[in-house]
Amino acid sequence: MKYVTARRAGLVSCHACGRVEPRIRSITPQHCTRCGARLHSRNPDSLMRTWALLIAAALLYIPANLLPVMHTASLLGSEDDTIMSGVVYFWTSGDWPLAVIVFIASIMVPMLKLSVLVLLTITAQRRSRWRPDQRTTLYRMVERIGRWSMLDVFVVTLTVALVRFKSLAVITAGPGAIAFGSVVILTMLASMQFDPRLIWDHVDGRTQKPQDSDHD
Amino acid sequence: MEHDNLIACHECDTLFRKPRLVGRVSARCPRCGATLYRGVSRKLDTICAMTLAALITFLIAQGFPIVELETNGITSETTLFGALIALWGEDMQIVAVMVFCSTILFPLTELLALLYVLIPLRAGYVPPAFNRVLRAIQFVRPWGMIEVFMLGVLITIVKMVSLARVIPEAALFAFGVLTLMFAVVVTFDPRVLWDLADELGDRSQRPLPRTSADSAAVAVSSVAGPPAPHDLPTTAQTTAQTTAQPDAKPGAPGALPPAPHQG
Numbered sequence: 001m002k003y004v005t006a007r008r009a010g011l012v013s014c015h016a017c018g019r020v021e022p023r024i025r026s027i028t029p030q031h032c033t034r035c036g037a038r039l040h041s042r043n044p045d046s047l048m049r050t051w052a053l054l055i056a057a058a059l060l061y062i063p064a065n066l067l068p069v070m071h072t073a074s075l076l077g078s079e080d081d082t083i084m085s086g087v088v089y090f091w092t093s094g095d096w097p098l099a100v101i102v103f104i105a106s107i108m109v110p111m112l113k114l115s116v117l118v119l120l121t122i123t124a125q126r127r128s129r130w131r132p133d134q135r136t137t138l139y140r141m142v143e144r145i146g147r148w149s150m151l152d153v154f155v156v157t158l159t160v161a162l163v164r165f166k167s168l169a170v171i172t173a174g175p176g177a178i179a180f181g182s183v184v185i186l187t188m189l190a191s192m193q194f195d196p197r198l199i200w201d202h203v204d205g206r207t208q209k210p211q212d213s214d215h216d
Numbered sequence: 217m218e219h220d221n222l223i224a225c226h227e228c229d230t231l232f233r234k235p236r237l238v239g240r241v242s243a244r245c246p247r248c249g250a251t252l253y254r255g256v257s258r259k260l261d262t263i264c265a266m267t268l269a270a271l272i273t274f275l276i277a278q279g280f281p282i283v284e285l286e287t288n289g290i291t292s293e294t295t296l297f298g299a300l301i302a303l304w305g306e307d308m309q310i311v312a313v314m315v316f317c318s319t320i321l322f323p324l325t326e327l328l329a330l331l332y333v334l335i336p337l338r339a340g341y342v343p344p345a346f347n348r349v350l351r352a353i354q355f356v357r358p359w360g361m362i363e364v365f366m367l368g369v370l371i372t373i374v375k376m377v378s379l380a381r382v383i384p385e386a387a388l389f390a391f392g393v394l395t396l397m398f399a400v401v402v403t404f405d406p407r408v409l410w411d412l413a414d415e416l417g418d419r420s421q422r423p424l425p426r427t428s429a430d431s432a433a434v435a436v437s438s439v440a441g442p443p444a445p446h447d448l449p450t451t452a453q454t455t456a457q458t459t460a461q462p463d464a465k466p467g468a469p470g471a472l473p474p475a476p477h478q479g
Contacts (some may be wrong), residue, residue, distance in 0.1 A: 015226065022219070102371065153368075164378075
């Protein structure tokens, strides 16, 4: 079945209120007549911005995993915990369901997000026609699960506030927490900048005319 | 306006005609499977009530301590805000700001902003700065992470059980309830309100509607056909009239693909 896209029909839909309007080509940006949001047929510089945020996130992912997120000082000595050692702690102390939850939220989800977004951006950049429906599903998944990686940051926050028994044990946050939180935020921003409509633009046999500034 | 009854899929840009949905149905894009929009019907009241309840629960959750630890006679308890102050004091300002935004600022903004637009709309008028407030809701929604925080609290509790005696406090339960309430509130798509506000604007010369269904019915009539006469007495008649002539609209684009799947 042949589908007509808003762009081919010379229309543009408002990303805020959803209203569909005729597209006006001019130098000044077009605004939605109903809600006043700026209109654009595709997110401006979508791929470029996604790449920038993705690279930043990937770089920060290294200190996020290597630096300690928590520092425990107790009578028995002091100890640094990274994200992974937290998972190992749960696993060895027998709380394996928790180990699985923390592992999924803090290690698998950020990795999946990074790799899926890289895949989506590369295929969109190459104007690939490969399985657009499944790529859209992947995109939707990334959008939905992204927030859950924030879990570890919240755990650190509460632990730090609770465990302050002056002489017995004090837990403080480590620099890994900053890096980790930033990774989560950067990947969320990256998935927001990526425009899923780019996946579909070249799918229907006939290539739609790329309209400068909207692509790449 | 001939584009008023069109909708473009936000994930693949396909154009569809936009029939009005009533009740618990949603329209999906047959090309990429994205949800295009949902029926509203009477949900406005539910969402309004739920938002108000969530706001009260939110205040309880923020005002009271979440858990208390007790070991060797020393106790320690914290509220969410207290935890943030502790982080801030440890030179972890960035993390403190992240947590503050995702668990306090953005959820609170969303609740207040929703109430600010929902209550006047139910009363039949569009509040000032309506567009900006709705856009603010859309902006903060992805960053509110109450449910993630709830899971974080549970994990912290399990972690602490081996270290000390953990006593749950009021805010723990409040956060649990708040998580469920937020799950309901975020099912509501603020885009619907723009359509509703349009309908209110369209019929500003005519008497004010008493309920949301009322206004919706009259608004459909203003889209579907000639303006309803002043002396239309009851809701029932208005609805009957509008459902009878949905195709009477002149200039409906015929070249477009059929309506999306419903279900």
